[in-house]
Amino acid sequence: NAGVMQNPRHLVRRRGQEARLRCSPMKGHSHVYWYRQLPEEGLKFMVYLQKENIIDESGMPKERFSAEFPKEGPSILRIQQVVRGDSAAYFCASSSPGQGFFGELFFGEGSRLTVL
Amino acid sequence: AQRVTQPEKLLSVFKGAPVELKCNYSYSGSPELFWYVQYSRQRLQLLLRHISRESIKGFTADLNKGETSFHLKKPFAQEEDSAMYYCALANQGGKLIFGQGTELSVKP
Numbered sequence: 557n558a559g560v561m562q563n564p565r566h567l568v569r570r571r572g573q574e575a576r577l578r579c580s581p582m583k584g585h586s587h588v589y590w591y592r593q594l595p596e597e598g599l600k601f602m603v604y605l606q607k608e609n610i611i612d613e614s615g616m617p618k619e620r621f622s623a624e625f626p627k628e629g630p631s632i633l634r635i636q637q638v639v640r641g642d643s644a645a646y647f648c649a650s651s652s653p654g655q656g657f658f659g660e661l662f663f664g665e666g667s668r669l670t671v672l
Numbered sequence: 673a674q675r676v677t678q679p680e681k682l683l684s685v686f687k688g689a690p691v692e693l694k695c696n697y698s699y700s701g702s703p704e705l706f707w708y709v710q711y712s713r714q715r716l717q718l719l720l721r722h723i724s725r726e727s728i729k730g731f732t733a734d735l736n737k738g739e740t741s742f743h744l745k746k747p748f749a750q751e752e753d754s755a756m757y758y759c760a761l762a763n764q765g766g767k768l769i770f771g772q773g774t775e776l777s778v779k780p
Binding site for chain 2: 587589597601604611612647664665
């Protein structure tokens with residue numbers, strides 16, 4: 557089991573471009589979480605998804621950010637018209653549906669977005 | 673409001689000294705609390721969860737509901753304990769809320 561896979565590991569975009577970050581959860585996991593870590597700050601929750609459903613998007617900025625977790629394929633975090641303030645490390649985590657409330661999250665290595 | 677506070681950004685101790693990483697939380701329900709750790713060049717991983725009442729790598733953490741704290745302790749720090757430590761709270765909806773993290777540096 558390769559663990560949670562995120563790509564790209566590093567992404568450079570110019571202001572106004574789009575950024576797409578992908579996350580493949582661990583085998584057998586159907587819950588995906590996205591977190592953002594800004595410089596000098598902790599991990600901030602963004603969104604919690606299950607296959608084809610957004611469960612909790614309370615941490616997502618209202619504009620430009622969207623996330624999906626389709627029936628097939630990886631989860632995608634999409635940032636449109638990026639600005640310099642979007643520069644951060646974006647972490648994906650997954651968990652097993654059987655673990656419920658007490659579930660351990662398994663993290664990817666993160667995708668570092670730099671906006672020029 | 674649901675919040676996790678780790679007041680220390682950096683904690684530096686000498687090998688063999690006791691270590692305590694502080695964590696306070698704010699949550700109206702019955703909290704489920706965790707400590708996650710990130711060693712250098714490794715992924716963030718679970719260290720321990722309060723419900724298990726376990727000791728991992730010599731670390732323990734006791735939930736104190738009166739003080740709303742979940743401090744992480746180890747009686748004798750080792751150099752390999754140097755890492756970034758995050759306290760986290762899970763709410764009923766399945767969301768994990770993290771503190772800002774404390775960098776532990778254990779000097780020889």
